[in-house]
Amino acid sequence: MRADANLAGRAQPSSAVLPVVWKLLRLRWRTTINSFRHAKTAAKVGTVIGLIGLAVFGGFIFWLSWLLLTFLRSPSLTQYVGDTTTFVDAVPVLIFSAFFLGILLTSFGVLLQALYLSGDMDFLLSAPVPIRAIFITKLLQAVLPNFGFIALFGLPVLYGLGLANGYNILYFPSVLLMMVSLSLAAAGLAGLLVMLVVRIFPARRVVEVLGFVGAIISIVCSQLGNLMNSGHNNNVSQDQVTGALGMLAQLNNPWIPLNWPGRGLAALGEGHWVPGLGLTLLSLGLTGGLFWLSLLTAERWYYSGWAGMQVIARKKQPAHSPRMATASARPVAINSLAVRLLPAPIRGLIWKDYLVLRRDLRHLSQLVTPLIFGIIYGIMFLRAGGEPPAGRGEAPAWLMNSFRNLMAYGNIGLAIFVGWMLLQRLAGMGFSQEGKNYWLLKAAPVSARQMLTAKFLVAYLPALALSVLFLVGFSILQGIAIAQAAYSLLVVVLCLAGMAGIQLAFGAAGANFTWEDPRKMNAGKMGCLGMILTGLYLPLNLGVFLGPLFLAALFSLPDGYGYLAGGVLGCGMSLLCAILPPRLLEARVNRLGE
Amino acid sequence: MPTPLIQTQHLTKRFGDKIAVKDVSFEINSGEVFGFLGPNGAGKTTTIKIIVGLLQPTSGRVTVAGYDISAQPIQAKAASGYVPDTPNLYAKLTGRELLSFVGDLYNLDRSQVERRIDELLRMFDLISAANDTIDSYSHGMQQKTALAAALMHDPKVLILDEPTVGLDPKSARLIKDILRQMVDRGAAVFLSTHILEIAERMCDRIGIINKGELIAVGTMDELRTLGQTGGASLEDIFLSLTGGVEEAEIAEVLK
Numbered sequence: 001m002r003a004d005a006n007l008a009g010r011a012q013p014s015s016a017v018l019p020v021v022w023k024l025l026r027l028r029w030r031t032t033i034n035s036f037r038h039a040k041t042a043a044k045v046g047t048v049i050g051l052i053g054l055a056v057f058g059g060f061i062f063w064l065s066w067l068l069l070t071f072l073r074s075p076s077l078t079q080y081v082g083d084t085t086t087f088v089d090a091v092p093v094l095i096f097s098a099f100f101l102g103i104l105l106t107s108f109g110v111l112l113q114a115l116y117l118s119g120d121m122d123f124l125l126s127a128p129v130p131i132r133a134i135f136i137t138k139l140l141q142a143v144l145p146n147f148g149f150i151a152l153f154g155l156p157v158l159y160g161l162g163l164a165n166g167y168n169i170l171y172f173p174s175v176l177l178m179m180v181s182l183s184l185a186a187a188g189l190a191g192l193l194v195m196l197v198v199r200i201f202p203a204r205r206v207v208e209v210l211g212f213v214g215a216i217i218s219i220v221c222s223q224l225g226n227l228m229n230s231g232h233n234n235n236v237s238q239d240q241v242t243g244a245l246g247m248l249a250q251l252n253n254p255w256i257p258l259n260w261p262g263r264g265l266a267a268l269g270e271g272h273w274v275p276g277l278g279l280t281l282l283s284l285g286l287t288g289g290l291f292w293l294s295l296l297t298a299e300r301w302y303y304s305g306w307a308g309m310q311v312i313a314r315k316k317q318p319a320h321s322p323r324m325a326t327a328s329a330r331p332v333a334i335n336s337l338a339v340r341l342l343p344a345p346i347r348g349l350i351w352k353d354y355l356v357l358r359r360d361l362r363h364l365s366q367l368v369t370p371l372i373f374g375i376i377y378g379i380m381f382l383r384a385g386g387e388p389p390a391g392r393g394e395a396p397a398w399l400m401n402s403f404r405n406l407m408a409y410g411n412i413g414l415a416i417f418v419g420w421m422l423l424q425r426l427a428g429m430g431f432s433q434e435g436k437n438y439w440l441l442k443a444a445p446v447s448a449r450q451m452l453t454a455k456f457l458v459a460y461l462p463a464l465a466l467s468v469l470f471l472v473g474f475s476i477l478q479g480i481a482i483a484q485a486a487y488s489l490l491v492v493v494l495c496l497a498g499m500a501g502i503q504l505a506f507g508a509a510g511a512n513f514t515w516e517d518p519r520k521m522n523a524g525k526m527g528c529l530g531m532i533l534t535g536l537y538l539p540l541n542l543g544v545f546l547g548p549l550f551l552a553a554l555f556s557l558p559d560g561y562g563y564l565a566g567g568v569l570g571c572g573m574s575l576l577c578a579i580l581p582p583r584l585l586e587a588r589v590n591r592l593g594e
Numbered sequence: 595m596p597t598p599l600i601q602t603q604h605l606t607k608r609f610g611d612k613i614a615v616k617d618v619s620f621e622i623n624s625g626e627v628f629g630f631l632g633p634n635g636a637g638k639t640t641t642i643k644i645i646v647g648l649l650q651p652t653s654g655r656v657t658v659a660g661y662d663i664s665a666q667p668i669q670a671k672a673a674s675g676y677v678p679d680t681p682n683l684y685a686k687l688t689g690r691e692l693l694s695f696v697g698d699l700y701n702l703d704r705s706q707v708e709r710r711i712d713e714l715l716r717m718f719d720l721i722s723a724a725n726d727t728i729d730s731y732s733h734g735m736q737q738k739t740a741l742a743a744a745l746m747h748d749p750k751v752l753i754l755d756e757p758t759v760g761l762d763p764k765s766a767r768l769i770k771d772i773l774r775q776m777v778d779r780g781a782a783v784f785l786s787t788h789i790l791e792i793a794e795r796m797c798d799r800i801g802i803i804n805k806g807e808l809i810a811v812g813t814m815d816e817l818r819t820l821g822q823t824g825g826a827s828l829e830d831i832f833l834s835l836t837g838g839v840e841e842a843e844i845a846e847v848l849k
Contacts, residue, residue: 204729348698352687359686359727436682440743443646444699445672590667594649 020133021140024124028141058152065160090252091161093262095154097251100182100258102150103143107190109210110142115194115302116203135191135298143187151179158265167269174268174280178261185287188294195301208361211519215365216372223376257286342453345446349454356433357426362518363433367462370421374414374470381414382477409546411474412488412495416542419467419496420534427459427503428530431511431592432521438513438593448589452504452582460500467492487563491545494570498541498577499534505581506530513593537577545570596623598657599673599751599782600645605654607640614640616806618654622782622799624750627773629797630786631828633836637806638786639679642755645784646676659750672700674751675744679759681736685729689720689739692728693746700747707746714742718768733760741769752776754785758792770796794828804836 036047069088115121115138124134158175161167197206253259264279342350357363431451434441441451471492475485510526545566552562600622607615615637622628632638643649645656647663647670656663659673683692690711697707715721718738728736737760744752752773758766773783773796787793793800800817802810810820817831 344698344701348695351698352684352691352695355691356684356686437684439648439676439678439682440684440696441699442648443671443674443676444696445668445701446699447668591650 017130017133017136020129021136024129024133024137025140028137054152058156061153062156062160065157066164069161069164086252087246088161088165089266090262092158092266093252093259095158096178096182096262096265097258099150099154099179100186103146103183103186104190106146106150107139107142107187108193109207109214110146111138111187111191111194112198112203112207112210114138114142115191116198117207131299131302132295135295135302139184139187139191142190143183147179147183155179162269165269168271171265171269174265178265178280178283181284181287181291182261185290185294188291188298191298192294192301195298199301212361212365216368219369219372223372260286343450345444345450346454346457349441349446349451350458353430353433353454353458360518366425366518367422369425370418370466373421374418374466377414377417378470378474381410381474409484409488409491409549411471411478411480412491412542412546414474415467415471415488415492416495416499416538418470419463419492420499420538422463422466423459423496423500423503423534424531426463427455427500428507428527429521430455430459430504431508431589432513432515433518434511435513435515435521442593448586451589452508452585455508456500456504456578456582459504460497463500464493464496467496483559483563487567490567491542491570494574494578495538495541495545498537498574501578501581502534502537503530505585506533508582508585508589508592511592541570541573541577544573596625597660598622599624599659600628600753600784601655601657602641602645603655605641605644605656606652607637607644607649608652613806615644615651615803618803618806618808620801620808620811622751622784624780624782625777626798627777627783627785627796629793629800630784630803631788631790631793631800631832632786632803636803636836638803639755641803642676642753642784642786646674646753647671672747673749674753675747675749677737677740677744677752677754677757679755681740683728683736683739683743686727688725688727689715689731689735689742690724692739693743696743696746702747710746710748714745717772718742718765734762734765737761738765741772745772750781752781752783754783756787757785758787758789790828790832800828802832802835810835 036044039047069091121134125131155175159172162171162175201209251259252263254263260279261283264276264281264283266276268276268280270276357367431438468489471488472485474480475488480488506526506529510529512521515521548565548569549559549562551557552559552565598621601620603619605615605618606613618637618641620628630638630641640649644651645658645663647667650664658670661670661673663670684695687695693711693714694707697704697710702710711724712721715724718741720735720738720742723731723735728739731739737757741754741757744754754773757769761769770792773785777783777798785793785797794814799811799813801808802817810817812820814828817828817835820831820835
């Protein structure tokens with residue numbers, strides 16, 4: 001039997017762009033609905049609550065903006081900071097500019113993934129559909145979540161401004177239209193930037209660098225606020241407010257094209273029809289043109305960028321001689337010391353983990369975080385001077401003395417905090433970081449105990465090094481006595497060991513080997529439980545180490561008794577926590593990854 | 595008399611209510627290439643993962659080189675090499691570093707490791723890419739790297755899941771030659787494949803698994819007798835035993 005000849009070539013290629021875009025968007029919508037339908041009940045409920053929460057939040061922002069913008073026009077505020085009209089006029093300009101730049105920046109990362117690293121591009125490009133439709137769909141997919149998120153803040157403020165200023169009705173739909181238009185232009189521009197970058201650097205490397213830089217900037221920015229607040233008076237003067245408002249108002253420059261949408265809409269709302277309609281239409285035309293031009297250019301650039309990426313990836317490697325590469329991979333001194341102390345599988349695992357952690361910037365950003373936190377909190381700690389708060393001077397002298405003694409060990413707390421942050425990542429996710437490569441370890445003749453020992457050392461050694469570095473630095477800066485510094489060192493060494501044991505055990509118990517993105521390798525419930533337990537262990541362990549010192553001071557006993565009692569008790573507790581939890585986990589480790 | 599290097603006895607694996615492998619028993623002797631065939635989802639990869647020690651059987655017993663994989667996993671794993679169907683390898687290690695790491699895992703002597711790495715890299719034509727990170731390798735190069743890793747310790751038992759997928763003809767031929775050499779030296783090779791021509795030409799004995807059950811084991815001649823398809827190809831035998839004749843007719847319709 002033969003197939004009907006008419007069946008051959010039945011597929012009808014589509015040349016119309018918009019119907020294909022509609023089909024592809026429907027496909028996307030269908031996958032989203034399917035994901036929701038097949039999700040667990042708790043996830044479904046969470047999603048619904050999240051959506052309701054977002055709607056409520058949008059309403060709250062709207063109400064707040066209305067109140068705030070009405071307040072900005074109030075005579076009482078004018079008395080305090082002068083005329084705020086120029087600032088209020090600048091609000092739409094500031095919001096639209098921030099909106100455009102926000103979409104541009106956030107779309108870059110999303111489009112990089114969507115155009116170069118998602119698995120569906122080959123499938124779509126091989127289908128008989130216009131390439132332009134694919135790009136439009138990808139741009140829309142990239143821009144929609146960011147649009148929703150940024151609009152959640154921007155739209156209520158702009159509508160609140162419209163109501164507070166009594167703008168005419170044309171302003172309100174025009175705001176939405178302008179936002180859509182700006183988003184598309186920004187996404188188109190981001191798409192072009194992506195293709196330009198990918199012509200020079202491999203896409204995966206760009207994603208790693210972006211993740212690293214983004215994570216570092218966000219941590220530094222979030223913590224700089226704390227640092228600034230720690231040393232300055234927080235009261236804002238009248239001059240500062242007036243200066244800040246004036247500076248923001250100055251950004252409303254008519255010659256900057258990015259300001260035209262905001263200025264046009266504000267003029268439109270106030271009923272200045274000629275400048276309003278002129279600037280609004282000009283902005284819509286420019287953004288539409290930019291979007292169209294981006295699409296045309298993207299179609300030309302896409303293939304060359306893609307092909308270039310493959311070549312670059314193969315060219316970029318340094319040309320070492322084979323022997324040199326192996327010899328340089330492991331420092332000889334460390335290697336020879338390790339050979340004597342550790343079996344080859346443990347050495348190999350440690351060496352492999354450090355290489356992978358060092359080379360993958362996505363891991364590295366998680367490891368740099370404790371260092372940044374440590375530096376910032378260290379500066380805050382040193383600024384505080386290590387003195388207990390004086391209060392109203394009613395506390396008895398013995399209490400203040402004991403308190404001062406404890407404060408002198410504040411450097412231990414800081415050093416351990418830094419190490420703890422590093423341990424959360426290295427020990428808590430020590431097994432999870434193996435990901436889909438775990439089969440290689442599981443199929444190899446490596447025992448659970450060897451794996452646990454290797455992972456313990458991979459986590460413990462850098463955390464210890466970082467903590468000791470901080471401890472020594474602060475001890476020198478504070479001029480701490482040798483005996484006290486030595487005891488602090490003992491506390492840090494042992495306390496971190498206990499913490500590493502607990503974190504490692506819980507991390508291994510909840511190991512996740514199916515992640516694609518390292519930020520999603522979190523060990524889940526067990527990881528959280530590990531964090532909670534280390535949170536309990538830390539004060540208890542420090543209490544056991546430092547409590548006897550406090551008591552010795554309280555009862556005027558020699559310091560040596562305090563050091564001895566604290567050392568013995570703390571050492572016992574720390575070693576128990578370092579050894580027992582991983583031991584109990586050995587049987588579980590044998591079943592990991594099944 | 596040949597020594598059995600892989601033995602499975604009444605092997606069963608359940609995932610919840612689903613039985614992936616049901617009462618599977620077979621032996622593979624030294625100096626033998628054993629082909630493992632079956633339709634998609636028949637239980638081939640599950641059986642392989644149990645033999646390698648990646649999965650625990652629900653019941654039954656597996657011995658590799660005389661060691662029980664559940665009771666003496668370290669000894670059993672030290673005697674075997676494994677190449678999975680999807681070679682997930684540490685993307686940020688170079689090919690050379692990966693092989694060196696594998697050498698450590700198998701506790702090989704360092705000087706021996708260096709020599710072996712060079713040997714394998716040359717053999718698989720990977721020497722020029724040896725110091726490139728694996729994320730820059732093509733699928734075929736990754737497959738060859740995984741095979742090189744499995745051969746690092748010169749195993750007595752080699753287990754390969756779809757070893758020729760993604761390989762160019764030259765590399766596929768190289769693998770066939772290597773497997774034959776290993777078998778000549780007394781090793782046992784267990785390979786699963788969908789390419790029946792490979793199984794027919796390379797394997798001394800063939801096992802066919804369908805819906806978790808081992809429905810036939812034997813040489814080509816024994817399978818012909820079993821399938822009552824005298825003089826037929828392995829494809830005909832396979833289809834007759836796994837009930838794929840209807841699918842073959844459908845395929846004919848589409849020609």
